[in-house]
Amino acid sequence: MAHDMILKGRLWILSENGKLFSDIDTDMIYHNAHLAVTDIDKMGQYAFGNLEGYRDFSSQARPGDLVLAGENFGSGSSRQHAVDCFKALGVQAVIARSFGAIYKRNAINSGFPIIELPDLPDEPFNQFDQIELNLEDGTLSAWDNRYQGNPMSEVARDIYLAGGLFQYAEKM
């Protein structure tokens, strides 16, 4: 399960005024009031704690869920917490039209899958649809809908399959 290339689960669609939520920054994902937390297991409770409309995410999310957002997800600070809080909750992956550059690195390095689908429409599926995300070819599908995104880069895939940057480095 940990390093599957095909992920299946329930999809949280983050939207704002009928559009995919864009520019969700790291303070909305994981507020700076909780930055001193270093134990990953304690980070889950703060996920989206500062995101309007989704403040109850941490109590409603289930292990295996996936999250979908608009452009520039994870812009802002370099905090690893903004990735780790999802791992703590058992969220399998985050899908977005695009990601902030540092967020992308942090996700890749900790072996947390993220997939970019630049051409995603605002209502690709219904909230909580069961979806299938193929990391290998970058497709996201449910029912008859299928969207083509960017496949995982080679480095991202290698680090993901190794289980993280340090584990990957050991194999080099």
Add this chain to the structure above:
Amino acid sequence: MGRTLIEKIMSSHGGGNCGPGDVVWIDIDNRTARDFAGASVVGNLEKYGGDSPIAEKSKTFFTFDCNVPANTIPYANNQQRIRIFARKHDLKVYDVDAGIGSHVVIEEKFARPGTTTVGTDSHLNIMGSVGAFGQGMGDVDIAYAFKTGKVWFEVPESIRVTLEGLPADGTEAKDIALAMLRRFSSHELLGKSIEIYGPWVQSASLEDCVTLSSLATEMGAIIALIPPNDNVLEFFGITRNEAVYADSDAAYLEDYTLDIEGLKPLIAAPPSPTNVFPVSEKTDVKVDGVFIGSCTNGTYKDLKYAAELLKGRKVAPGVMLKVVPATRATWARLLGEGLLKDIFDAGGIVSNAGCGGCASGQIGMTGEGEVQISTSNRNFKGKQGKGNTYLAGIGTAVASAVLGRIASVHDLKEVL
């Protein structure tokens, strides 16, 4: 085919003959971590670092700037954990008195033109101001850099931005950065390395370059590189031949021009740094507090300018003016030249050096409905408290503090 500035820096640091999209392992000259996330770097090294967790001690150090001195027990614990680790491995700690790490790295001349620096600070790409590579990264990356001296990096595509013309008097580097945010938003430069050219950057001070480059993060860019001009070369005591520049025939993904001729002061209204207006359109907004400082606008030049504007004037009744010099050296210089007295006499609060208003409320947070003018770089909802934060340059910040409403430095001339 020629090469862009970032391609040349990456090539000279182990990237070989690399181009955009290539993933390369690059050698890092300066490996830093702050009090924020530094404890997690230590945690990673204790878990994965083995017997020799530090590749080169002389290139590896901690900088405390986020919560200084610690005002919460968790932060105090994290800082102490870092100190103990640093003592054990003989690493230097720029402790709670030192100021903002990204500025210290330039002040100490560690981040020289053409070098590479990483740390747990999303504004570490401020090194672009001296034509050097810098990048904020998470604790896993930084721990890896501490241990091996390397990080992987996907060479970004480069975009050239030429600023045409010169701004009006009273317009600052911050206003130019806001003009770029207005034009490019946070999407158009996402993930790109930008190089900034034009007559303004050719004669800009080092401090103004720092201000401009510091907003690259809000533009979504990897870095905003400014080719070292004479002022920057002089600061480092080097010649053009010792710095790195893009080849004249380098290939850029896009070549943009931005007209800044006669540009007047700008302000970013909440909730985003890209929500930019002329200051003149916001002059009916009443102000409760003003923060002057941060890695964007906390240099000696910035605070000297603030002090000169404040000299002989008073902060409006009921308005808080909070001033935080970026580094201890900045503090010392302002103190020695009597400039802090001008700020104090005007009614300002001056705090110890550090990240000030941006981090965990080193100099306070905003309350519900509170309007704050900040010279920092982020005004996202909830970032600096419950209030509404506007981003502006020094002149606008001081004028707003004195007049009690949003105002530009030109409005200040009517006072006194």
